[in-house]
Amino acid sequence: MIRPIAILCSAILVALVAAVPAWSHGSANTDFETKILSIEPSGLPVDVRIVGGDQVRFENQGDQELVLCGYEPGECEQWVRIGPKGVFVDHDARSYFANVDATEYGEVPDDAGSNPDWQRVRERPAFYTYHDHRVHWMGLSLPPNVDQSKGGRQTIFESALKFRYGTTDGTVRTRLDYVGGAPWAKRHAEQLIVGFGVVAMLVVFVLDARRRRRLSGGTAQVAE
Structure with missing residues (x-):
């Protein structure tokens, strides 16, 4: 027994x-908290969430293709596609290599992006979750703009995550706060x-x- x-x-x-x-x-x-400030333009069938403090989850709730843009400024570096045919990731994209390590920017080969290698990671459901270095603090010490003598919330930085739904360009605006005074x-x-x-x-x-x-x-x- x-x-x-x-x-x-x-x-x-x-x-x-x-x-x-x-x-x-x-x-x-x-000690840190990331919030989504806005998804622009509003009304798109795109759901975005912060997961675990350092990941972003994009879900395509419509019938057109959702493309995630990488870290490169200017023209959209397409590295993730979420659409009716499934979820695809370009394993040769510069942003793919940058995201290999969750704690720091990964080493990007000089010829990255020259030979796209799209691989389907799933058919359904139409979402993708990944570590995004723009939404969390990667330093071993506190950010220089944090005043530990102060209580309450202190803003570290804001970021803009670019995407494209169909032919519409969009932006997810996020903010990282220090909440060590909690x-x-x-x-x-x-x-x-x-x-x-x-x-x-x-x-x-x-x-x-x-x-x-x-x-x-x-x-x-x-x-x-």
Whole structure:
């Protein structure tokens, strides 16, 4: 028979393990927050979201092709296509190489973009999520324009992510804020959860050990 104590400990472990992916996927640094300010022009069947603090999710909710433009200024460097035939990524685009590493700009070959290599990553649903270096802070230290003595929200920078829906050019405007002035408990919620979980497991083990000692002591007296 499975002991109730084992079931309880297993439940705690499962809860902690299940929470880890959500914390590790770009949300470890809770001192920063990225928001979408606007999607221009309005009314397009294009849904855009920030995921995990350092990723952007584009979804095509219409019947025309949605093209994501890369980092290069000026003419749209088409590196992702989301349309009726599926989701395609150009593995030779400069922006594809730049996004290989989530923590810094990847090394871009000199001849990148000269030989487009479109590969379909899925047929449906019509969305694509990727790390975008323009929406998160990649430095090891705080941005120079952050004043740690001040509380509240401080703007780090704003960015413009270009796209094209059909023949219409669009822009997603985002803003990265420093929110290190937020309450300590809110910024360190994940560490607190893990800590409480560990303490709860220790308490459970101690109580179980005491219960077993009492039972073994009672058994010994009966035997005598």
